[in-house]
Amino acid sequence: MRLALQLILAVLMAAPAVANPLPAVPTGMKRWIVTFKPAVKAAGRDEALAALNVKAQAQIATNGNTDNEFSAAVVDLPAGQTLTKPAFAAQSNTPLAGIASIEPDQRVKWIEQASVSFQSTPFGSAAAALKFPDFKAIQAAAAAHPSQASFLADRPELTWGVMRVHAPAAWDVTEGAGVKVAVIDTGIDLTHPDLLGKVDGGYSAITKTESPEDYQDDNGHGTHVSGTIAALRDGKGVVGVAPKARLYAVKVLDADGSGNLSDVIDGIIWAAKNGMQVANMSLGAPVDSPAMHRAVQYATGMGMIIVAAAGNSGGSVGFPGAYPEVITVSASDSQDHIASFSSRGPQVKFIAPGVDVVSDKLGGGFVSYSGTSMATPHVTGLAALAVSQGWTGLGGPDGVLHQLQKAARPLPGLTADEQGAGMIDAGRLVH
Numbered sequence: 001m002r003l004a005l006q007l008i009l010a011v012l013m014a015a016p017a018v019a020n021p022l023p024a025v026p027t028g029m030k031r032w033i034v035t036f037k038p039a040v041k042a043a044g045r046d047e048a049l050a051a052l053n054v055k056a057q058a059q060i061a062t063n064g065n066t067d068n069e070f071s072a073a074v075v076d077l078p079a080g081q082t083l084t085k086p087a088f089a090a091q092s093n094t095p096l097a098g099i100a101s102i103e104p105d106q107r108v109k110w111i112e113q114a115s116v117s118f119q120s121t122p123f124g125s126a127a128a129a130l131k132f133p134d135f136k137a138i139q140a141a142a143a144a145h146p147s148q149a150s151f152l153a154d155r156p157e158l159t160w161g162v163m164r165v166h167a168p169a170a171w172d173v174t175e176g177a178g179v180k181v182a183v184i185d186t187g188i189d190l191t192h193p194d195l196l197g198k199v200d201g202g203y204s205a206i207t208k209t210e211s212p213e214d215y216q217d218d219n220g221h222g223t224h225v226s227g228t229i230a231a232l233r234d235g236k237g238v239v240g241v242a243p244k245a246r247l248y249a250v251k252v253l254d255a256d257g258s259g260n261l262s263d264v265i266d267g268i269i270w271a272a273k274n275g276m277q278v279a280n281m282s283l284g285a286p287v288d289s290p291a292m293h294r295a296v297q298y299a300t301g302m303g304m305i306i307v308a309a310a311g312n313s314g315g316s317v318g319f320p321g322a323y324p325e326v327i328t329v330s331a332s333d334s335q336d337h338i339a340s341f342s343s344r345g346p347q348v349k350f351i352a353p354g355v356d357v358v359s360d361k362l363g364g365g366f367v368s369y370s371g372t373s374m375a376t377p378h379v380t381g382l383a384a385l386a387v388s389q390g391w392t393g394l395g396g397p398d399g400v401l402h403q404l405q406k407a408a409r410p411l412p413g414l415t416a417d418e419q420g421a422g423m424i425d426a427g428r429l430v431h
Helices: 002-013 042-052 135-143 146-154 160-164 221-230 261-273 290-301 372-388 396-407
Strands: 029-036 056-061 071-078 099-104 107-109 115-119 180-185 199-204 246-251 258-260 278-281 305-309 327-332 348-353 357-360 366-370
Touching: 029 042, 029 261, 029 290, 042 056, 042 071, 056 261, 071 261, 099 290, 160 348, 160 372, 180 221, 180 261, 199 261, 221 246, 221 357, 221 366, 221 372, 246 261, 258 261, 261 278, 261 290, 278 372, 290 305, 305 372, 305 396, 327 372, 348 372, 348 396, 357 372, 366 372, 372 396
Parallel strands: 180 246, 180 278, 199 246, 278 305, 305 327, 327 348
Antiparallel strands: 029 071, 029 099, 056 071, 107 258, 115 366, 357 366
């Protein structure tokens, strides 16, 4: 079986690229994103760019036949110049009328862990050796619920976060089988034992290819997130909230956790165009982007559920988490307090475990991270469980959100800005 998987991976890695990488920004130039209105087709986009006297270095477009379309061009301009939409562009008889927005293509450090500590426990040994915060308290609480206690005793790969959202309470009914989950991040380690055979495809927005070698993780963040969502349930390593969900690696960030705004947008569009049902975005920026918001609106309009991190500033929610279409997650500790670093605000929909979360480490083994990035995949896994129960057929993303809200309970002492509807109980998703 493992040989067959290795052969399949080798064949995939030999597959031709599907697009040309975006060239580096030339010295003395600055990159911009020109976003078009939904009705504007390719010819209209070309006319508008010609009117601006710029040339597209790359196009991000859905090119469908619905009213909910997305298209944007990435263009270069001398650094001393500013690209703006002229006032007369609103006139319907000009090519510029089709432009929705123009903004700089910013390069951002999208991910910041609040803290990190390494765990050296190898696969195959008892996961009880991992030092989860207050794990004994979790065990004591589980003892009051026989079904939870038996899961804890029989499955050593359970982490405190997976236990806290009561994921095992749903597994007799659903493990999220077949749900397509995009991890829009730094990639996924395709060879990690916990994730082996879990990744059905992906895309690198950096190289503009669908080659596995290009969406392989080179940072570790995306691998950690993926383990919390859907690591194998096999009694070893860790287990994800939705262990039978299928993962897709959408690499938009480099080894430093940085990335271009246009690449993040490209990753969102790729996920929506390729039928992803849930997308995890454990990333964020402090600045709003009209282009990214339009991409989010397109994706959710196509039925894709986006779950995003609130941010680690301790202040207001970052973007894309601040968009109303997104399910935004703050971080709790094992005492059900909000983490001191967690961003908060009216945009927060739920709170989830985000302090000392153990999951898969790039290259094998485990690592403990803290951050709203770690809280987010717990809710992504729960969303996958809800999708597998057919809740998208009852209102699309809003139907899933409603079901998650019904399954949540507020944590004592926290405000709505800190926790939204509260902590989701997976057992309530299936009863």
